[in-house]
Amino acid sequence: MTYTLVGLSVAVFALQFVLPGLTQSFGYSPLYTLAEPWRMLTSAFLHSQSFFLHIAFNMYILWLIGNSLEPLLGRIRFLALYLISAFGGSVGVLLLSPVTTLVIGASGAVFGLFGALFVVQRQRGGDVRQLVILIAINAVLGFVVPNIAWQAHLGGLVAGGLAAxxxxxxxxxxxxxxxxxxxxxxxxxxxxxxxxARIWL
Incomplete structure (x- = not known):
């Protein structure tokens, strides 16, 4: 399933160059939550065309952590974890970002995998210190590097941790x-x- 998710994301990234409207049509913004809620998931398979490291980093982490988690969880559970983390990332954007914000990328889902690996390692009695440092470094990058949605990172991290x-x-x-x-x-x-609650209250 890890390779399927990587392959799908790369295929969609290539398709974005052929169909430039994909980003606007399937990226997530809190504005579209009620009318087009599927964007909360589809946005996780889109990436910035002007910043190649966006997809490169996300797919590397997906491959790296996926190959650790998927054998422990199984294909279906791993897929559920990934999608829930992606959804959680969008919920984080809904809660913490301006309503006009448009986000794309697998970062929320990837941070969900970080959170999941932390939980699984703790449950198995493993050492999580290096993982905590890695999460902290990537979390800080979300605040200092422009155009990175730290809100999605936080939402994905929490959702992935809960699911795990x-x-x-x-x-x-x-x-x-x-x-x-x-x-x-x-x-x-x-x-x-x-x-x-965020929408209606």
């Missing part, structure tokens, strides 16, 4: 998959509720 906690700490037994599924649905419902 559901997967990692679900009690073992014959009902483990059911508990994990219910927990992931619960995380999505929580994110939807937070987003709805």
């Amino acid at each position: 906690a559901v997967l990692a700490y679900a009690p073992r037994g014959k009902n483990r998959t059911l508990v994990q599924t219910a927990g992931l649905i619960g995380v999505v419902v929580l994110l939807v509720a937070i987003g709805a």
